[in-house]
Amino acid sequence: MSLIQEIELLQAEASGEILSARSLADLDLVRGKFLGKKGQLTAILQSLKVLPPEEKRTVGQKANEFRAELEGQLLKIREEIEDRELQSKLSSHSIDALQPRQLETGRLHPISRVQYEVEDIFTSMGFSIMDGPEVETDENNFGALNFSDDHPARDMQDTVWTEDGNLLRTHTSSIQVRAMRILKPPFRIIAPGRCFRYEETDASHDNTFYQAEGMLVDRDVSVAHLIHVMKTFLSAFFEKEVRVRLRPGYFPFVEPGFELDINCLTCAGKGCPVCKHSGWLELLPCGLVHPNVLKKSGIDTKIFSGFAFGMGLSRLVMMRYGIEDIRHFMSGNLRFLNQF
Ligand code: PHE
Numbered sequence: 001m002s003l004i005q006e007i008e009l010l011q012a013e014a015s016g017e018i019l020s021a022r023s024l025a026d027l028d029l030v031r032g033k034f035l036g037k038k039g040q041l042t043a044i045l046q047s048l049k050v051l052p053p054e055e056k057r058t059v060g061q062k063a064n065e066f067r068a069e070l071e072g073q074l075l076k077i078r079e080e081i082e083d084r085e086l087q088s089k090l091s092s093h094s095i096d097a098l099q100p101r102q103l104e105t106g107r108l109h110p111i112s113r114v115q116y117e118v119e120d121i122f123t124s125m126g127f128s129i130m131d132g133p134e135v136e137t138d139e140n141n142f143g144a145l146n147f148s149d150d151h152p153a154r155d156m157q158d159t160v161w162t163e164d165g166n167l168l169r170t171h172t173s174s175i176q177v178r179a180m181r182i183l184k185p186p187f188r189i190i191a192p193g194r195c196f197r198y199e200e201t202d203a204s205h206d207n208t209f210y211q212a213e214g215m216l217v218d219r220d221v222s223v224a225h226l227i228h229v230m231k232t233f234l235s236a237f238f239e240k241e242v243r244v245r246l247r248p249g250y251f252p253f254v255e256p257g258f259e260l261d262i263n264c265l266t267c268a269g270k271g272c273p274v275c276k277h278s279g280w281l282e283l284l285p286c287g288l289v290h291p292n293v294l295k296k297s298g299i300d301t302k303i304f305s306g307f308a309f310g311m312g313l314s315r316l317v318m319m320r321y322g323i324e325d326i327r328h329f330m331s332g333n334l335r336f337l338n339q340f
Pocket of ligand 1: 173257
């Protein structure tokens with residue numbers, strides 16, 4: 001039998017096999033049998049090398065025609081089979097368009113929840129909400145807040161610097177500075193936001209955390225106003241009467257400066273492990289705005305004075321939900337987040 005006849009026989013065989021293929025797997029078998037590495041057509045193509053030139057040409061042409069035809073048929077039948085499979089899938093999977101769908105809904109991060117709550121309480125007391133960038137200038141984070149260049153208090157706030165001499169804000173007090181420049185007194189603002197410090201982490205310190213800054217500038221502002229606003233806020237937030245006490249605290253931008261403690265809500269001040277048996281919990285630093293700070297931002301201190309506070313928002317969230325480790329917040333751990 002000549003090679004040409006052999007090819008014709010293969011052609012007839014291949015056509016028959018392609019037509020009887022029922023699945024994509026059947027088609028792959030056919031492809032392998034003729035066109036695979038050890039396929040019958042492949043073998044013929046390989047044997048061409050040793051043929052005399054004339055025969056090589058005619059047999060080669062025939063073999064290539066066969067290959068093209070086979071590829072074409074395989075493709076056509078493949079499409080038909082795929083189409084059939086899709087149709088049968090569609091007819092066996094009916095869709096009930098009226099069936100209610102169970103969509104997995106997202107939820108707010110506990111910090112966002114508490115942040116919105118804090119904003120609501122303060123806006124009800126006439127405060128506006130302000131925002132500021134996380135990358136700040138040295139001036140807005142320190143200079144304008146009465147930290148001189150070599151002031152040791154800078155060391156209290158280990159800072160992440162950018163290569164161009166800016167920094168990741170170490171506190172939301174930088175937003176006070178922006179508020180004083182933008183708003184005309186009297187004004188009152190609350191400014192929640194993310195802060196960063198270059199420090200080692202433990203259960204109560206993270207390099208990324210949230211604060212909510214507050215500032216009120218008006219005529220004749222006193223410590224009594226500060227205490228009243230803090231007590232009103234805390235009682236609304238914790239939904240019970242909260243007692244506070246002030247201890248002296250140092251921050252270059254307030255004078256006098258305080259650490260405000262609240263009576264322990266777990267034991268009502270009697271003493272328990274949560275408050276280390278003191279009956280008090282340290283909650284937020286605050287004070288009357290230092291006149292240097294007001295002056296630097298162009299506020300007339302003969303007319304205006306103010307108070308400011310820096311609430312640890314992360315801390316507040318931990319107290320609200322009894323969270324024992326601040327590092328859960330930024331962990332992205334779904335087992336933690338799904339609880340809220
Ligand atoms: N910004 C200060 C800090 O993060 C806290 C503070 C704010 C103190 C406002 C006083 C007044 O440490």
